[in-house]
Amino acid sequence: MISAPVTRLVAGMVLIGIILFGQTLYGAATSSSRIDAALRHPSGPSAVVVVLDFTPERFHNERLASYGVFAGRDGAVGRIRLRNVSPDNLAALSRLAWVSRIEPIRPPS
Secondary structure, eight states, X not given: OOXXXXXXXXXXXXXXXXXXXXXXXXXXXXXXXHBOGGGSSOSSOEEEEEEOSSXXXXXXXXXXXXXSEEEEEOSSTTEEEEEEEOHXXXXXXXXXXXXXXXXXXXXXX
């Protein structure tokens, strides 16, 4: 039988692991549902709209700009345009848990 102090220690370590790695693991597990079907197999750099479910702050804009060239907002709150996003950066972007969707930039109709 395991003693109570050992159980508390293991539970604490699991909790710390969830705090440190939970968002990353969740993002990796759900990344395929965030990316539009048209962007699943890119052959080169892409122009995308990153959709967030919240109003982004400066941190979010700067973090997203590290994946491509920041090209402004796409009208609505929480829609940020990025250009020249490499296939590797597109995959990394889809693993961010706070990103709702990634869509291709559609030409104006």
